[in-house]
Amino acid sequence: MRISKKLPLAAAVFAFVAISAATTVSLLFEARSLDSQVYQRLEAAADGRRNEARVYLDAVRLDLTATASNVTTQQALVGFQSTWKFLGDDPVAEAQGRYIDGNPNPDGQKYLLDTAKKDNFDRTHKQYNEFFREHLLARGYYDIFIIDPDGNIVYTVMKERDYATNLASGPYKATGLGQVFSKALASTKGGEIFISEFESYAPSGGDAAVFVATPIMFSDRTTGVLAYQLPNDRFNTVFSNTRGLGETGETVLVSSKGEIINDSARTPTDDALKVKIETPLLQTVTGAGQEATGHLEGYRGMTSYIAASPLEFGGVRWAVVALIGEQEVSAALFHSAMVSFGVGSVLSLIVAAVAILLSRSLTQPISRIVGSMSELAAGKVDIDLSGQDRKDEIGDMARSVAVFREAALEKQQLEREAADRRNAGDAERRARELERAEEQERLTQTVQILGEGLQRLASGDLTAVIHKPFESGLDRLRLDFNASLERLARTVAAVHTNVSGINERTAEMGRATDDLSRRTENQAAALEETSTAIRQIMDAVHLSSQRAQTASKLAAEARNDSDRSGGIVSNAVGAMERIENASAEISKIINVIDEIAFQTNLLALNAGVEAARAGEAGKGFAVVAQEVRELAQRSANAAKDIKALITKSGEEVAGGVNLVKQTGSVLSSIAGQVVEINDHIHSIASATRQQSVGLNEISASVARMEENTQQNARAADQTNAGMRGLTQDARNLADLVSQFTIDASTGAPVLRNAPPSERPSLRSFTGGQAAAPAPASRPARIAPVSQTARPVASPAKALLGKLASGLQSMTPAPASSNQKKDSWEEF
Incomplete structure (x- = not known):
């Protein structure tokens, strides 16, 4: 395939691929934004109908x-x-x-x-x-x-x-x-x-009421x-507004059972309380009173986008549902896709046309020069050489062909002069004709050689070096052609070499990133194990803290109980002392009663004596005196018994007072020991909280390390993907470069057989000596992990070891077994 076809075809293909990719990405973003716009429109419609109904x-x-x-x-x-x-x-x-x-x-x-x-x-x-x-x-x-x-x-x-x-x-x-x-x-x-x-009401003809x-x-x-029956027409009017909802959209009022309350504006029949909408979204709206969006299957035989808002009044909650058919939304997206692809196709055609024009601006001048040289080789000198005013290589070739044309014109001029002098002599004429024939042959050969070189160059062959010297006046053209060919070949060879170097470097970087990704995954796994172990330790420390707090709470309750017991004992001691004092007072009163009984007995005895002296008149009084005496005697005996009981009770009360005092002493001792136990438990709980705080910090650090490791792994994967893309780009560039034919050993046209004076230099093109390209430096190869590599100790395991040793150092030295046993029995 010729360059005139390759260049526009490659440009058109690249333009079509780029525009197609851009159009596809644009459509994906438009599809996502379209869903968001549809839900926003439905939410606005549902809110509007809800506000109208609420008003x-x-x-x-x-x-x-x-x-x-x-x-x-x-x-x-x-x-x-x-x-x-x-x-x-x-x-x-x-x-x-x-x-x-x-x-x-x-x-x-x-x-x-x-x-x-x-x-x-x-x-x-x-x-x-x-x-x-x-x-x-x-x-x-x-x-x-x-x-x-x-x-x-x-x-x-x-x-x-x-x-x-x-x-x-x-x-x-x-x-x-x-x-x-x-x-x-x-x-x-x-x-x-x-x-x-809303439910069917028989007196109103079974309509919704x-x-x-x-x-x-x-x-x-x-x-x-006082009660109102509200009209259904008012609700139908509010919810029949389908503005902004397209051809399939509508708003409906739905009960908590899923029944449509109003008559749908999109159906010919009355749907009130006859059609149900079944979707879990209604539970979110009517149950929790929250707005919801999603998809609805089966309503009116289609799949719909829906947005629902709660409407609450008088303790009853309904759902205002706005919906639109998914097919209608997809139709808008399809129309947009068709427009995008149409615009992309037009842009592709425009780019292809521009590429063709640009390629023709390069290939047509070369073709015209080749045609001019062919005509010039055929002997035509009245040719039009365009492009001599160009500053590039095409201008150089056009000017070189112009030199050939001038030589041909000069030749014709010489031929005319020779014709004029032909009559001067046949020998001179033949000699000159022979000379002109030789010159014409050399010129023809020069034009043919240069034409073949240009044809090979036009077809992509960069090894078309002209070794045979031209005439002294035309050899400059050969040298310039060889120099241009050499520079172009070196450029293509350098590109090919760089592409090979890029392939090698990307391969090395790919292996390095793969190795880095594997190491990162191993490190992430180790950090995950560490995080799991730390969480288990944290759970154990948290459980210990909870148990310590529970023990502290029990100790505090025991201390409060012992304090209350001490108060009770003190009150009991006081009560016992008051009982003892009361017993003493009762003993004094009984002594008084005893003395009164004794005096009463004496008085009764005296009365009996006086009654005996009175004779018959005092008999009745004597009987009374005897009864009083007996009563006084019984009172004295009873007082004596009560005194004995009071004395015994006082002794028992005194013994009870001593026992209660001893109980108070024991409870005071228990309270002191409970306070000491509570202090120890507080110390344990405080140390456990400090351990928990430290473990939280360690867990957060490990989590950050794990997150950084995962980010590194993702970065390595992205780098690897970039390397693969770069490798593919280098291969594409190598495919383009491979279309040119160069010397595989030197990367330049073969000029070894030419004399040094004929070897072209780049000085004529660059104005200075061309420096050889420095060898590209390659990054140091990253050594992969070998099976014999020494394993490195995990820093997370070292951290856990330090943590365990720290926990052991924070644990107080255990007391003797007898002391521990006594302490817990006392507790």
Whole structure:
């Protein structure tokens, strides 16, 4: 293949590869950023719909609490309660007969009937129906309920089949309306809001319904409940907004069970409470109240990107889900990819065109020079030699060919002059013709040789050296051609040599980095073992610290118990002393009683003597005196027995006091020993904490060493990958250089056979003597690890040895076995 084809083809291939790689990388980054943009757009849509729904619910909250605190609502509740008895024993049938079955207005407009004109209940209904009807129509609610404390729905606006039923025991007790009624009735705080889940409601034709209720308060007492049934159309309007979500995107409100609450804007049928979204992301939103993003499979038969935000109101939490089809997102990415590849293809064509133009700017002048030389060799001298004003080698060759043309013109001029002088003589003419023939032959040979050399040079052959000297006037052209060829050959040979050196060096560096990577992996493994051992030591030290703290805590509790025991003993000693003192006082009192009994006995004896003197008149008094004497005697005996018991009790109390004092002494001794044990345990715990701190520092150092080792390993792998890439680049460069043909032994055109005067120098091209290239220095080869290499001691093992010796040095010298046994028995 000629150079004119190789150069543009190589440039076009390199340009196509570079542009393709850049386009591929750009598409990868665009795909990643596209996912992020899709999730951001979905999160913004979900937040927007959630905020719209929250604003609406907050407005409902304010309106509901304001209406419940309105005097008209309170008066209506009282009025309906006081006239409820007029509906008889079956209020459901009576009320529905008046305002539903007997109502002439069609379904959905039953609220237009103000009164059935029967009794006071109807007058009350007429008084308040217009107020609540206008309020419902102005606010857009589905229905308004007033419920008394017994659960009777005493009033509704729409008059459906739940009117006049009882929510405490009736058929709609378990519905959302019954649930919010029970919660509102149990509330004691005005303005508190309760909302139900969206569920099918039979009186509303089985459609999805949601109820919100609040207590009606009077004098801080719940007198009834006001409830709203919210319209589904409002939620459908909020969540049917698909702006910014493409052709497949939408937002839906989902319950904690995964049921879609609103009607989907992308389906022709009503989806409310009929379609479920099953994904673990809903548990994160409705359970934990956190936002979530991810993918959804199967909804509407497609795979979707979704973003969900929690919506909480009245103690109930829903999920606002924004989604868009994955296929639609991929279509945008595919369009972008097609645009990128189209632009890349156009750029490749432009680069190829530029490469062709550049290569032609080099090859066409050479081809024109070759053609000019061929025409000049054929004898044509009226040739156009362009490029003589160029400053490169092509200009040199053009100027050299111009020399040939001038010589040919001079030859023709000589031929014309010879023709003019031909008549001067045949001998001279023949001699000159012979001379001109020889000169023409030499010139033709020179042009042919130079043309062959240029053709070989154009085809990449750098060994096309012209050894045969030209005529003295033309030999300069040969020397210049050989010099240009020599310089180009030396350049290519130097490139080839450098490529070989690069290959060798990259191979050596690859082996060195492989060896470094293996050493780094071994070191990382050793550090991992060290880190594991240190963590085990840390666990043991931590366990010892915990046990020491537990022992310290037990010792402190024992000390507190001994202190409390000492106080108890002191109190017992005091109590014993007070008992002893009381016994002494009792003994004194018993002595007084004994003396009183003795004196009473004497007085009774004297009375008996005086009664005997009195004769018959003193008999009765004598009997009394005898009884008093006997009583005094028994009192004296009892006092004597009590005194003996008190004396014995005093002796026992004195013995108890001594025992309690001895107990206090023993407890004081135990408390002192517990304090000493507690100090020792504190010392052990402090030393263990210091060991734990030291081990933490060692573990952190080992972790940093391990991280640095892993970074070194990654750096070695990256260096190795770079070496492989450099080797591949060197091989590509060698393939390009191999397209040129040079002398394998010298790397330059063969000029040995030419005389020294004919050997070209680079002086004519560079203006000075060309210096030989210095041999490239090679980095020192890194010796690989041999099997006989002496193993180096691991610094981590040495560190563990020092740590173990430090722990042993921190351990106090053990006491004798008898002392240890006594100490633990005492503890």
